[in-house]
Amino acid sequence: MTDPQPTTTTWVDGAAGSLYDVDNLPYAVVATGDEPARIGVRIGEHVLDLGAAARALRPEWTPLLAVPRLNELMAAGATTWAEVRAWAVELLTDATRRDEVEAWLLPLADVTCRLPFEVADYVDYYASEHHATNVGRIFRPDGAALLPNWKHLPVGYHGRAGSIVVSGTPVHRPAGxxxxxxxxxxxYGPSRRLDIEAELGFVVGRSVPLGQRVGTGEFAETVFGVTGVNDWSARDIQAWEYVPLGPNLAKSFATSISAWVTPLAALEPARVPLPGQDDVPVLPYLAEDGPSGYDIEVEVELNGTVVARPPYRSMYWSPAQMLAHLTVNGASLRVGDFYASGTISGPEKDQRGSFLELSWGGQEPFAVGDAERTFLEDGDEVVLRYTAPGARGRIGLGEVRGKILPTS
Known part of the structure; x- marks a missing residue:
């Protein structure tokens, strides 16, 4: 899907050259006062109320935009995604329409963001070779860091859709x-080794019936956009429960996602080749043509201190490969399905996307301001921030924020 390239500058004050210029325009579900929630796009430090604009200018799109979730827009298909995005660019760059459109421009500080889409199913992958290798070395110091299947398929597990929460939602320390x-x-008791996992998530905007497979070449028409993800993880609960079937209660208590869904079209300039897959050829259904990774930078902040900067460009498995593997057995897709990359980690210590890795299993505390830390304590606040190259400069993918509360 080709992104419309704006040829003029936005008239919105302060937006040109920012992380949220017209080459970005991420979607959110926003509410103001007592008015019903609806869909908006971010432009600078404002939100264009697409629901109100549609009622006035494009009534045929009102059922897609004046609603409290993105599912209806996503279900309309990739052609409509492109048309709505081009319309938003037009409204925000045509200076002759400024007086008209300003009525639908809301200060970002005045809106409350909701969970942006109704989650159907949730799958989480394990797509970083650096993360998987670190975890293998921590838990299997005398064995192979990577298990035999890891470079042949994207390893994943089925998560709990009902535990996905929007950024800013407090997270209670789980017990188990x-x-x-x-x-x-x-x-039994509260987790003593509560952790984060900095990830990237992919929002499915297309339904596919049971028995039909989705190829890697269908990624752009199937995935609507991306979000930041914090897959909170209770490592002590996980270590006891995961043999032989994998994560369950250690991860099902909360998974935080960004309030903003960045369209794939905005990320076209960020496409890069995958760094690996030359030593172990993939099976044909996982093969891809052209760059299939993304040059997305992640910043992990704990209590105001940046402790890591994981690079998504270092991931071994691509999002298109994860999607193809998800459906290769004939599993269906629904609008609102969601899958995440697994922890993003790079080759350097300051690029590790989990505290398990940063502290090397709790054995090597890392600096947070004047303190040293390993795992999360009650009252800690974690913020994940994401940026990428855009058509006009760097773009922002929003943040994922969460504060740890005591066990309820």
């Missing part, structure tokens, strides 16, 4: 069974 290696039996 824990068993340290030095303990004879498990005990």
């Amino acid at each position: 069974q824990r068993k340290a290696p030095t303990e004879d039996a498990p005990t």
Whole structure:
């Protein structure tokens, strides 16, 4: 899908040259006062109220835009996605329409963002070779860091859609069974090793019936956009429960996503080749033509201190490959399905996207201001920020913010 290239500058004050210029225009579901929630796009430090604009100018799009979720717009298909995006660019760059459009321009500080789409199903992958290798070395120091299947398929697990929350939602420390290696039996209580996972998420905007597969070449017509993801993880609960079937309660208590969904079209300038896959050829259904990775920078902040900068460009498996693998067995897709990349980690220590890796399993505390830390404490606040190359400069993918509260 080709992104419309704006040829004029936006008239919105302060937006030109910002992370949220007209080459970005991420979507959110916003509410103001007592008015019903509806869809808007961010431009600089404002939000264009697409619901109100549609009622006035494009009534045929009112059922897609004057609604409290993105699902209806996504279900309309890739042609409509492109048309709505081009219309928003036109409204925000045509200076002759400024007086008309300013009535639908809301200060960002005056809106409340909701969960942007109704989540159907959720799958989380394990797509970073650096993360998987680090975790293997931490948990299997005398064995192979990567298991035999890892370079043949994108490893993943099915998560809990109902636990996905929008950025800013507080996260209660989970409780569950824990068993340290030095303990004879498990005990129940709050997690002692609460962690983050800095990830990127992909929002499916197309339904595919059971038994039909989606190829890597269908990625752009199937995935509507991307969000930031924090896959909160209770490592002590996970270590005890995950054998033999994998993560369950250690991750199902909360997964935070950005309020803003960045259209794939805005990320076309960020496309880069995958860094690997030369030593182990992939099966034909995972093959791709052209650059299939993304040059997205992530910043991990704990209590105001940036502790890591994971690079998404270092990921081994691409989002199109994850999508193809998700459906290769004939599994269906629904509008609102969501899948995430797994922890983003690079080759350097300051590029690790989880505290498990940064602290090397809790054995090597890392600096947070004047303190040293390993895992999360009650009252901690984590913020993930994302930027990427855009058509006019860097663009922002929003933030994922969450504060840890005590076990409820």
